[in-house]
Amino acid sequence: MTVLIQANIMAVNQLAKAINTTCVYCGVGCGISARVVDPELHLVEITGREDHTANYGRLCSKGSALGETVSLDGRLLYPKVHGRQVVWSEALDHVASRLQETIEQYGPDSVAIYGSGQLLTEDYYVANKLMKGFIGSANMDTNSRLCMASTVAGQKRAFGSDTVPNTYQDLELANLLVLVGSNTAWCHPVLFQRIRAMKEQRPDMKVVVIDPRRTETCDIADLHLAIKPGADVLLFNGLLAWLADQGAVDQDYIDQHCQGFDQALEAARASVGDRQQLADACGVEQNELIQFYHWFCTTDKTVTAWSQGVNQSAAGTDKVNAMINCHLATGRIGRPGSGPLSLTGQPNAMGGREVGGLANQLAAHMEFTPDDIARVGRFWQAANMAQSPGKTAVDLFKSMDRGEIRFVWIMGTNPVVSLPDSNRVIKALTKCPTVVVSDCIEHTDTAAFADILLPAAPWSEKDGTVTNSERRISRQRALFPTAGEARPDWWMISEVAGRLGFAEAFNYSGSADIFREHAALSGYENNRQGKVRDFTIAPLANITDSEYDALEPFQWPLSAVQGDGSVALPDTQPVISTTASKARFFKDGGFFTGNGRANFIATDVLRPLNAPGKSYPLLLNTGRVRDHWHTMTRTGLSARLNQHTDEPFLAIHPKDAESYQLRDQALCQISSEFGKAAVRVQVSEAQRPGEVFMPMHWTRQHSETGFSGVLVNPVLDPVSKQPDLKYTPVAVEPYHTERYGVLITRERVAFGDMDYMTEVRIENGYRYEMAGSNLDQLSLFSRLKSYQKVEFTDNTAGERRVAWFSDAQLQAIWVSSQAISSCDRQWLQSWFCQTASIEEAWWVLSGQPPRGGDAGRQVCACFGVGEKTICRAIAEHGLTDPVQVGSHLQAGTNCGSCIPEIRGLIKRG
Numbered sequence: 001m002t003v004l005i006q007a008n009i010m011a012v013n014q015l016a017k018a019i020n021t022t023c024v025y026c027g028v029g030c031g032i033s034a035r036v037v038d039p040e041l042h043l044v045e046i047t048g049r050e051d052h053t054a055n056y057g058r059l060c061s062k063g064s065a066l067g068e069t070v071s072l073d074g075r076l077l078y079p080k081v082h083g084r085q086v087v088w089s090e091a092l093d094h095v096a097s098r099l100q101e102t103i104e105q106y107g108p109d110s111v112a113i114y115g116s117g118q119l120l121t122e123d124y125y126v127a128n129k130l131m132k133g134f135i136g137s138a139n140m141d142t143n144s145r146l147c148m149a150s151t152v153a154g155q156k157r158a159f160g161s162d163t164v165p166n167t168y169q170d171l172e173l174a175n176l177l178v179l180v181g182s183n184t185a186w187c188h189p190v191l192f193q194r195i196r197a198m199k200e201q202r203p204d205m206k207v208v209v210i211d212p213r214r215t216e217t218c219d220i221a222d223l224h225l226a227i228k229p230g231a232d233v234l235l236f237n238g239l240l241a242w243l244a245d246q247g248a249v250d251q252d253y254i255d256q257h258c259q260g261f262d263q264a265l266e267a268a269r270a271s272v273g274d275r276q277q278l279a280d281a282c283g284v285e286q287n288e289l290i291q292f293y294h295w296f297c298t299t300d301k302t303v304t305a306w307s308q309g310v311n312q313s314a315a316g317t318d319k320v321n322a323m324i325n326c327h328l329a330t331g332r333i334g335r336p337g338s339g340p341l342s343l344t345g346q347p348n349a350m351g352g353r354e355v356g357g358l359a360n361q362l363a364a365h366m367e368f369t370p371d372d373i374a375r376v377g378r379f380w381q382a383a384n385m386a387q388s389p390g391k392t393a394v395d396l397f398k399s400m401d402r403g404e405i406r407f408v409w410i411m412g413t414n415p416v417v418s419l420p421d422s423n424r425v426i427k428a429l430t431k432c433p434t435v436v437v438s439d440c441i442e443h444t445d446t447a448a449f450a451d452i453l454l455p456a457a458p459w460s461e462k463d464g465t466v467t468n469s470e471r472r473i474s475r476q477r478a479l480f481p482t483a484g485e486a487r488p489d490w491w492m493i494s495e496v497a498g499r500l501g502f503a504e505a506f507n508y509s510g511s512a513d514i515f516r517e518h519a520a521l522s523g524y525e526n527n528r529q530g531k532v533r534d535f536t537i538a539p540l541a542n543i544t545d546s547e548y549d550a551l552e553p554f555q556w557p558l559s560a561v562q563g564d565g566s567v568a569l570p571d572t573q574p575v576i577s578t579t580a581s582k583a584r585f586f587k588d589g590g591f592f593t594g595n596g597r598a599n600f601i602a603t604d605v606l607r608p609l610n611a612p613g614k615s616y617p618l619l620l621n622t623g624r625v626r627d628h629w630h631t632m633t634r635t636g637l638s639a640r641l642n643q644h645t646d647e648p649f650l651a652i653h654p655k656d657a658e659s660y661q662l663r664d665q666a667l668c669q670i671s672s673e674f675g676k677a678a679v680r681v682q683v684s685e686a687q688r689p690g691e692v693f694m695p696m697h698w699t700r701q702h703s704e705t706g707f708s709g710v711l712v713n714p715v716l717d718p719v720s721k722q723p724d725l726k727y728t729p730v731a732v733e734p735y736h737t738e739r740y741g742v743l744i745t746r747e748r749v750a751f752g753d754m755d756y757m758t759e760v761r762i763e764n765g766y767r768y769e770m771a772g773s774n775l776d777q778l779s780l781f782s783r784l785k786s787y788q789k790v791e792f793t794d795n796t797a798g799e800r801r802v803a804w805f806s807d808a809q810l811q812a813i814w815v816s817s818q819a820i821s822s823c824d825r826q827w828l829q830s831w832f833c834q835t836a837s838i839e840e841a842w843w844v845l846s847g848q849p850p851r852g853g854d855a856g857r858q859v860c861a862c863f864g865v866g867e868k869t870i871c872r873a874i875a876e877h878g879l880t881d882p883v884q885v886g887s888h889l890q891a892g893t894n895c896g897s898c899i900p901e902i903r904g905l906i907k908r909g
Helices: 002-013 088-106 121-135 149-159 169-173 189-201 216-220 232-245 251-257 261-272 275-282 286-298 316-330 349-354 370-380 393-401 422-431 489-506 511-523 545-549 654-659 825-833 838-846 867-877 882-889 899-908
Strands: 018-022 031-038 043-048 111-115 140-142 176-180 206-210 223-225 302-306 339-342 407-411 434-439 452-455 464-467 472-476 558-560 579-581 618-623 649-652 667-671 676-683 691-695 728-734 739-745 756-762 765-772 788-794 799-806 809-817 858-860
Touching: 018 472, 088 111, 088 407, 088 434, 088 452, 088 489, 111 121, 111 393, 121 140, 121 349, 121 370, 121 464, 121 489, 121 511, 140 393, 149 316, 169 189, 169 302, 169 339, 176 286, 189 216, 206 216, 206 286, 216 899, 223 286, 232 261, 232 275, 232 286, 232 316, 251 316, 261 316, 275 286, 302 316, 316 339, 349 464, 370 511, 393 422, 464 511, 511 545, 649 654, 654 676, 739 825, 765 825, 788 838, 799 838, 809 825, 858 867, 858 899, 867 882, 867 899, 882 899
Parallel strands: 111 140, 111 407, 176 206, 176 302, 206 223, 302 339, 407 434, 434 452, 618 691, 649 676
Antiparallel strands: 018 031, 031 043, 464 472, 558 579, 618 728, 649 691, 667 676, 667 728, 739 765, 739 809, 756 765, 788 799, 799 809
């Protein structure tokens, strides 16, 4: 407890100055400078850190709005056992006793921890140590299994280690950049802006986007290959064969540093057929295919970057290896402007991998081999080391459903929403005798099933480290003292470990203690008999608390530098002031396989087991939207971030919309073998016919029917065990109901079962989109009786509009009708930010603003610029370029992720 008090005092002392920390969102790992304006109101100013090499001062819309998400609204502030608030000692006693009893009765493999890429490396390290070293089970997995597991598996097969060979700088140095399964513009906006800026400086730089959907990333593409879902392996097998046919392979590099090339090439040739057959199988024009192959063949500086469109697949690992094969074949790896680069989805997925956060790994990039198991056991002095890999995410919850997992501790994640076939996840959690959830948010879909709730410190109250996609470790620093009884995750785990009898091994005084141990393990017996592990930060094993507090971002591996300038082996005495990191791997070989050679992997093109058919004729792809993150527990708190995409939707090609009688902005029902959902229709030319897209973010907390997890097939990649979230057969049909309603109110409202309901956070209130019967009898209306009411009813049209006023403030607006209302939601919401007299009620009830009086749907989240404002400026000033729009309205001048949409508005005229 003394440590926490000291940490809180330190945080208070920092309030007056800017605090350098790291963004909580994607794997770019942007540096942030945060200045606390008012500690009582939790007001903080967020700016990009200009000296951080991940972002150089840039921030995306989500990062810019971080200050809007640090309030105590919705926070879990006190431990709870079966819904009863308790003190920490009681809660921890419950956790420890239930854990001990379960192990004694059913064995260590009956318990599990399910973590998150939102955890800090120090949290991850302690959780992994407890499970794999002292409980003796490897049932510690993480939602990173849903994110980057296929990349991990592919890199380990090829390189012998989970090593990212290249850096962000290579995205800018490349003459050809190939973006595969990555909507970089929305999912990694800061990297996209770096790429855009470089392409503007060097117009000859070529960008190829490979994605079934035409996403905003295509705004800078010289070529978009809208391949069939799942055709990535075939496409890159074809490229490997093309490179060989054109004599473009680097035979010297292959001979000196690789093995298995002939087998991989033979498999590639066997799968592709002739050029026209290959183009048809990939779903692209032959001339486009040849153009891509020609550019790759003739461009020495080539980077291939990928994200979830590759990883979240039943063949994700083979997709990764098919791409890596092409880089190994040309020797384009680990060189400036050349190499394969995975773009990580979560802020600390990489840090979790470093400490063994996945069920098939040990800490410090060690494996479940006899030597590594013994080595980690010696270092931890752990007599109960796990001897084999544990259950991975989807299988873990399936085991729970079968009664094999009887205790689970879920940390900082929401698997009821994020895992596929979420109805089965709910069933499993309902069966599990003990469910512990540590989170900073009280009400989540997963927390609803918790027997024990533990209040975790959120981003703004945490202290530790994270690692981004280019192996750069950065400090995350607390902005505020911990609120209520919130505690760091590592502290909770250590307290439970002490109660289990392992106090000495978990006697940490703070996150710096844990970091030192993590660093020491990375160098422990590293370089035995000439074999070196890729991951080491050993020079920081003796880092002082003050040096840890001041630690600047750096890339691993990190080695101590001797006086003569040579780099020491990791086991030498660490010297923090003289260290050298390594930006790139494998330019000159040096792979981490047994013989030091990279492995070419023969990748087969397999027919999907879950192809669309008569009952489910369409193919569902799920993914992210621009301004939301994961399951919205953070971005859902920001009114600004809720305006660009404010409801869950199903994007569908116009031909399919016509075939299934779906109208744009109407409601539809989607069904699969696993469940049903109802969302808004978005007719879009960006979709391939026969394919639909649905965002992953909405939960039962924000939408009664709009969560995609209930639909998704839980099929797994056989190597990585990552679920395929991009390929589920579905059926769609119009969703008919008796009435539709729009409610805008200052207070949050809890509704019972509703046919359709979505909650949208707005400035000073909430908006609810609803559908169902008896909407005009909502219980809310009785609570508004004390306010002045103005009402308009059109019985012929079946429409009702009501406004409630009090003290020159609009309190609530209700619009219901037999059809979806066309009222201008953005304009109505604006009345909640200004005074409004009863005399102005008729303006409100009209539902439509006067000409020129509205901004329209938000386009630029960074500066709150609406679509109609942009269109008026385009028309009035004859603007022909997004730069001109930016100079007039600021839109697109911060993170730039709205530039493709602005360009579309200009084209539309």
